[in-house]
Amino acid sequence: MNNSMVKTPMPSQDPNVRNGNFQEVALGYTEEMAVSEAQRCLNCKNKPCVSGCPVNVRIPEFVAKVAEGDFEAAYEIITSTNSLPAICGRVCPQETQCEGKCVRGIKGEPVGVGRLERFVADWHREHQEKAEAAPSEKSGNSDKRVAVVGSGPAGLACAGDLINMGYDVTVFESLHKEGGVLVYGIPEFMFSKQKAAYEIDNLKAKGVKFIKDVVIGKSLNVDDLFDEGYKAVFVGTGAGLPRFMNIEGENLVGVYSANEYLTRINLMKAYRDEYDTPIKKHKKVAVVGGGNVAMDAARCAKRMGADVHVIYRRGRDEMPARAEEIEHAEEEGIIFHLLNNPVRILGDDKNEVEKVECIKMELGEPDASGRRRPVPVEGSEFTIDVDAVIMALGTRLNSLICDTTEGLDQNDRGGIKIDEENNACTRPGVFAGGDAVTGAATVIKAMGAGKKAAAGIDAYLHK
Numbered sequence: 001m002n003n004s005m006v007k008t009p010m011p012s013q014d015p016n017v018r019n020g021n022f023q024e025v026a027l028g029y030t031e032e033m034a035v036s037e038a039q040r041c042l043n044c045k046n047k048p049c050v051s052g053c054p055v056n057v058r059i060p061e062f063v064a065k066v067a068e069g070d071f072e073a074a075y076e077i078i079t080s081t082n083s084l085p086a087i088c089g090r091v092c093p094q095e096t097q098c099e100g101k102c103v104r105g106i107k108g109e110p111v112g113v114g115r116l117e118r119f120v121a122d123w124h125r126e127h128q129e130k131a132e133a134a135p136s137e138k139s140g141n142s143d144k145r146v147a148v149v150g151s152g153p154a155g156l157a158c159a160g161d162l163i164n165m166g167y168d169v170t171v172f173e174s175l176h177k178e179g180g181v182l183v184y185g186i187p188e189f190m191f192s193k194q195k196a197a198y199e200i201d202n203l204k205a206k207g208v209k210f211i212k213d214v215v216i217g218k219s220l221n222v223d224d225l226f227d228e229g230y231k232a233v234f235v236g237t238g239a240g241l242p243r244f245m246n247i248e249g250e251n252l253v254g255v256y257s258a259n260e261y262l263t264r265i266n267l268m269k270a271y272r273d274e275y276d277t278p279i280k281k282h283k284k285v286a287v288v289g290g291g292n293v294a295m296d297a298a299r300c301a302k303r304m305g306a307d308v309h310v311i312y313r314r315g316r317d318e319m320p321a322r323a324e325e326i327e328h329a330e331e332e333g334i335i336f337h338l339l340n341n342p343v344r345i346l347g348d349d350k351n352e353v354e355k356v357e358c359i360k361m362e363l364g365e366p367d368a369s370g371r372r373r374p375v376p377v378e379g380s381e382f383t384i385d386v387d388a389v390i391m392a393l394g395t396r397l398n399s400l401i402c403d404t405t406e407g408l409d410q411n412d413r414g415g416i417k418i419d420e421e422n423n424a425c426t427r428p429g430v431f432a433g434g435d436a437v438t439g440a441a442t443v444i445k446a447m448g449a450g451k452k453a454a455a456g457i458d459a460y461l462h463k
């Protein structure tokens with residue numbers, strides 16, 4: 001037993017070095033560090049940490065195996081409910097999920113569940129020569145074809161469970177690369193894209209087929225999929241439409257949505273000389289927003305050589321980004337203008353961004369979200385000189401699939417309407433999950449939804 005009140009520290013790149021490169025910030029535990037951290041677990045009988053995990057990873061069991069040094073057994077336990085452990089260990093908001101419920105957290109720091117999950121996944125990958133083999137036992141489902149639309153975490157989790165049940169699974173992806181936000185949104189310094197590629201290769205080895213560069217709703221629609229012989233369709237198309245503020249100057253050259261900026265950098269590798277993707281190296285960038293996407297965009301802009309100013313209308317305590325992401329951004333030299341909100345963007349005679357005008361805010365009464373509503377302070381306007389503004393204000397569903405599929409209704413948040421029991425949509429045979437249903441959420445929630453839909457599809461096909 002390790003009685004330390006704090007987590008075993010995670011080695012990481014020096015902030016002043018890492019803010020100039022795109023390599024992973026956190027370097028991961030050694031075997032000794034992992035065993036030592038695992039020995040902090042109390043193996044609680046009622047397992048509060050498990051109830052905090054959206055896919056119910058058997059946390060005390062896998063942590064006990066790490067404490068014994070049996071890392072492969074730990075991997076088997078994790079992957080019995082989570083097919084993307086290397087990714088979840090890095091990007092899940094553990095502080096509000098498993099670690100938020102950890103008994104160790106009452107008097108000190110919780111057990112570093114995310115760090116251990118990441119360690120186990122990396123250890124397995126380093127000790128494994130090639131991608132996993134196909135499951136040998138088929139359950140008589142192999143003549144039933146299922147289409148999965150979208151290859152983000154929801155689609156990958158759904159495809160993973162369906163292939164394990166023996167179905168014939170094909171994933172349709174509109175981009176030229178699989179992975180969804182994992183490859184086009186979340187930056188390389190959060191986790192290396194090789195990790196996502198490894199998890200996708202595992203699915204391919206198990207027999208999942210991927211068809212890229214196909215936009216369902218344009219090149220083919222859901223009816224075409226049924227006509228082609230698919231017996232069920234899962235829609236995991238995410239929520240990729242960016243929101244803007246609708247303020248003056250948002251059409252100036254140098255105003256980006258965070259999605260566009262991050263896609264150019266992450267998917268199209270604009271930061272590497274050998275790639276053609278155009279991106280301007282800005283000198284002073286304002287990023288508007290306080291979530292994970294804002295932190296990722298700000299940290300990318302820093303790595304592209306800019307001075308970066310995050311503008312957020314509430315205070316630090318209200319920022320929705322993960323605590324670790326905010327701390328990393330601060331360490332890397334990003335400047336925060338909290339309780340400020342842009343009111344217009346000013347351009348020069350070439351229509352390029354020159355300044356952003358902001359107004360100071362104060363917190364009023366709580367709004368519908370329970371957070372105190374930011375209220376502008378009259379007469380407090382001021383300007384910041386910038387040559388780019390990145391809007392990271394959230395995203396919403398692109399309604400293309402609903403618009404082109406008869407009987408597929410939307411919910412009151414603009415997402416696809418589902419039955420919470422089994423993720424079935426209003427059109428029989430169609431299931432949905434992830435950001436396409438909930439709006440922007442988390443990787444693990446999208447995976448949980450993909451898994452639930454896979455169970456729903458299995459039940460539907462055996463009716």
Ligand code: FAD
Pocket residue numbers: 091092093149150151152153154155172173174175178179180181182185186187214215216217236237238239240262292293296400401433434435436440441442443444446
């Ligand atoms: P997506 O990942 O969006 O995948 C949807 C896929 O469907 C995409 O590949 C898209 O190209 C494809 N598609 C869309 N329309 C069609 C169509 N018509 N036909 C075919 N294919 C289509 N979550 C965390 O837990 N931790 C984090 O640190 C974190 N950071 C984030 C940072 C950024 C920059 C962003 C944008 C999101 C972040 N999130 C984070 C949120 C998380 O990534 C999403 O909640 C999650 O990826 C949703 O998964 P999904 O499968 O529903 O959708």
Ligand code: SF4
Pocket residue numbers: 040041042043044047048049050059060063101102103104110111113
């Ligand atoms: Fe271990 Fe914390 Fe879970 Fe208890 S709550 S079993 S200490 S990880």
